Amino acid sequence: MKKTINQRPVIPFTLRFIAIHTLTYLVFGIFFMLVSRYFEYFKNDPIFELVMKPSDSLYVGLAPLAQVLRGALLALAIFPFREVIIGRRFGWLKLFFLLFVLTSIGAVITGPGSIEGFLYTRFSFNPLIGYPEVALQMFAFSWLFCRWQNKRKI
Numbered sequence: 001m002k003k004t005i006n007q008r009p010v011i012p013f014t015l016r017f018i019a020i021h022t023l024t025y026l027v028f029g030i031f032f033m034l035v036s037r038y039f040e041y042f043k044n045d046p047i048f049e050l051v052m053k054p055s056d057s058l059y060v061g062l063a064p065l066a067q068v069l070r071g072a073l074l075a076l077a078i079f080p081f082r083e084v085i086i087g088r089r090f091g092w093l094k095l096f097f098l099l100f101v102l103t104s105i106g107a108v109i110t111g112p113g114s115i116e117g118f119l120y121t122r123f124s125f126n127p128l129i130g131y132p133e134v135a136l137q138m139f140a141f142s143w144l145f146c147r148w149q150n151k152r153k154i
Contacts (some may be wrong), residue, residue, distance in 0.1 A: 010079055017075035020145045022067045028137035092146035099138045
């Protein structure tokens with residue numbers, strides 16, 4: 001008997017991606033915000049104080065909701081390449097590496113921690129601010145997402 005294959009695999013893929021992305025974003029974001037005291041750090045750095053919004057800003061409060069959109073965009077961008085990641089040995093590490101490099105170090109925006117930010121801005125670079133949170137969040141996300149996706153792949 002022939003196995004039934006989901007005719008619209010992009011929808012469950014995207015919904016799982018959004019769910020895990022938003023969950024890990026919130027868990028690691030709240031943890032590191034409390035432990036690292038980001039907002040105090042931003043207030044004490046003259047350049048960050050100019051560019052970063054205060055913690056009580058409406059936009060900062062909307063960040064969790066914005067992750068739904070971000071998760072959907074990332075899912076749709078990765079979806080065509082899912083066969084290289086899902087169901088493969090160490091596929092979750094491939095996903096981690098892809099996301100970490102493209103959204104952090106290799107991002108074309110001139111943010112702190114990116115190559116562009118290092119070249120073109122005066123942001124202070126402290127690898128203990130931002131990188132541990134992003135790396136651990138993406139690590140957990142990649143593992144959880146691939147594990148869930150692998151269980152659903154038929």
